[in-house]
Amino acid sequence: IPPLSLKLGQKLSEGKTKQIFELVDESGLVLVQSKDQITAGNAVRKDQMEGKAAIANKTTSCVFKLLQESGIKTAYVKQHSDTAFIAAHCEMIPIEWVCRRVATGSFLKRNPGVKEGFRFSPLKMEMFFKDDANNDPQWSEEQLLEAKFSLAGLTIGQCEVDIMNRSTVAIFEILEKSWATQNCTLVDMKIEFGVNVKTQEIVLADVIDNDSWRLWPAGDRSQQKDKQVYRDLKEVTPEAMQMVKRNFEWVSERVKLLLEHQAGGRVVVLMGSTSDVAHCEKIRKACTSYGIPCILRVTSAHKGPDETLRIKAEYEGDGIPTVFVAVAGRSNGLGPVMSGNTAYPVINCPPLTPDWGAQDVWSSLRMPSGLGCSTILSPEAAAQFAAQIFGLTDHLVWCKLRASMLNTWVSLKLADKKLQACSL
Ligand SMILES: Nc1ncnc2c1ncn2[C@@H]1O[C@H](COP(=O)(O)OP(=O)(O)OP(=O)(O)O)[C@@H](O)[C@H]1O
Numbered sequence: 001i002p003p004l005s006l007k008l009g010q011k012l013s014e015g016k017t018k019q020i021f022e023l024v025d026e027s028g029l030v031l032v033q034s035k036d037q038i039t040a041g042n043a044v045r046k047d048q049m050e051g052k053a054a055i056a057n058k059t060t061s062c063v064f065k066l067l068q069e070s071g072i073k074t075a076y077v078k079q080h081s082d083t084a085f086i087a088a089h090c091e092m093i094p095i096e097w098v099c100r101r102v103a104t105g106s107f108l109k110r111n112p113g114v115k116e117g118f119r120f121s122p123l124k125m126e127m128f129f130k131d132d133a134n135n136d137p138q139w140s141e142e143q144l145l146e147a148k149f150s151l152a153g154l155t156i157g158q159c160e161v162d163i164m165n166r167s168t169v170a171i172f173e174i175l176e177k178s179w180a181t182q183n184c185t186l187v188d189m190k191i192e193f194g195v196n197v198k199t200q201e202i203v204l205a206d207v208i209d210n211d212s213w214r215l216w217p218a219g220d221r222s223q224q225k226d227k228q229v230y231r232d233l234k235e236v237t238p239e240a241m242q243m244v245k246r247n248f249e250w251v252s253e254r255v256k257l258l259l260e261h262q263a264g265g266r267v268v269v270l271m272g273s274t275s276d277v278a279h280c281e282k283i284r285k286a287c288t289s290y291g292i293p294c295i296l297r298v299t300s301a302h303k304g305p306d307e308t309l310r311i312k313a314e315y316e317g318d319g320i321p322t323v324f325v326a327v328a329g330r331s332n333g334l335g336p337v338m339s340g341n342t343a344y345p346v347i348n349c350p351p352l353t354p355d356w357g358a359q360d361v362w363s364s365l366r367m368p369s370g371l372g373c374s375t376i377l378s379p380e381a382a383a384q385f386a387a388q389i390f391g392l393t394d395h396l397v398w399c400k401l402r403a404s405m406l407n408t409w410v411s412l413k414l415a416d417k418k419l420q421a422c423s424l
């Protein structure tokens, strides 16, 4: 991460809303500087809006931080100033990927008969070739493949197209889930990808600000807070521009809240004996990767049931939502006893041994009636299941799970591509 005083190199490009500068001492990074100008309809309308760049900065940096912390690969590195951030230098793929949950805007024009408000599940994907002279025509997947773009040495083929398509869906779902915490419907979104010149990876690049999406508070179009408000202005008066600015400020205030946990929670791992501590540490490590605090305790339901129940009461007593994980070898009394005595979820994660494992596992599986504990053998998977429980109410945990699913899918895709290339 470069120091605060940056030596700017040559200007690599300049568009309607930003300038990109090379950084002299930081190869592979660029400075993305936004301009105080707002445009609509491919710059047919152009108005200066004081302070816009700073507000846009906040929006972009919070959104990229949210995506980055979730595990999405982006070009964003860090904020540099009020109006500029540092990013990985990318060669941009000249495609706008559009993802829609609710039909509105240009979709209605292109699909007459579809009413505004039609909901897409699964999400609707569209792509547009970035070509101002021709008003950014819609493209099919085949058109993109036939264009055979090559950027930073990477040819955009089927694998790359699939990765961008999948990534767009995941990014939309993460932002949608996050905005839902603010009672805001993410109606649609457009994003761009670039190829990182150093790693040749496809990453989310450019910016995400309110020019990039439609946001309807409480799902109500009349309360829209995005740039559509500006496009819809009949006349650009100082009062109208004030309203547009207030809306943008509304977004940039709310966007900070997207980074905050909605609900606290914790995992408490109970182990029957310290001989299982290594197994338990694996659970704790995986919980930490989801941002979930995890506490380890030693207690045996066979040898100290009074103590087991006292520890249980400790965690029931402070109101923090808790998932218990029971780690007990041989006969697992711990999980079932906990499950029969608490309304919180209990996951059995017995450390099975090769000699008796096949027999021992039954003490975690076959329960008296009325018990609802689950059993997961892998410590990482037990933590993942706990995260899925917290993800129901905490969007930040959900976002990490969602990004991880995407990243796994992408790794498989790339592994297959590599193997195919070798066997040719
Ligand atoms: N991380 C990055 N590395 C290199 N170039 C970038 C990066 N992020 C954005 N750019 C490019 O910077 C240029 C200026 O951005 P700007 O959004 O102002 O352009 P624009 O006038 O809107 O044109 P466009 O229609 O391409 O978006 C764009 O070509 C954009 O793709």
Ligand SMILES: *[C@@H]1O[C@H](CO)[C@@H](O)[C@H](O)[C@H]1NC(C)=O
Residues within 6 Å of the ligand: 125, 126, 127, 140, 141, 165
């Ligand atoms: C994205 O993928 C979906 C599902 O595979 C496919 O139906 C759709 O046509 C793709 N969209 C684009 C724009 O490539």
Ligand SMILES: *[C@@H]1O[C@H](CO)[C@@H](O)[C@H](O)[C@H]1NC(C)=O
Residues within 6 Å of the ligand: 181, 182, 183
């Ligand atoms: C969202 O709406 C619900 C119900 O209308 C309300 O209770 C809640 O406070 C709202 N949340 C926010 C962040 O506005």
Ligand SMILES: *[C@@H]1O[C@H](CO)[C@@H](O)[C@H](O)[C@H]1NC(C)=O
Residues within 6 Å of the ligand: 017, 038, 051, 052, 053, 054, 055, 056, 059, 209, 210, 211, 227, 247, 248, 249, 250, 251, 252, 253
């Ligand atoms: C998007 O969001 C901010 C407010 O959060 C606003 O100031 C900025 O101008 C918007 N960006 C564009 C390109 O309209």
Ligand SMILES: CC(=O)N[C@H]1CO[C@H](CO)[C@@H](O)[C@@H]1O
Residues within 6 Å of the ligand: 054, 055, 057, 058, 061, 062, 079, 081, 082, 083
């Ligand atoms: C003026 C302004 O809002 N600057 C902000 C740009 O974004 C970073 C990261 O969120 C903030 O720390 C700055 O205050």
Ligand SMILES: [Mg+2]
Residues within 6 Å of the ligand: 015, 017, 206
């Ligand atoms: Mg642009």
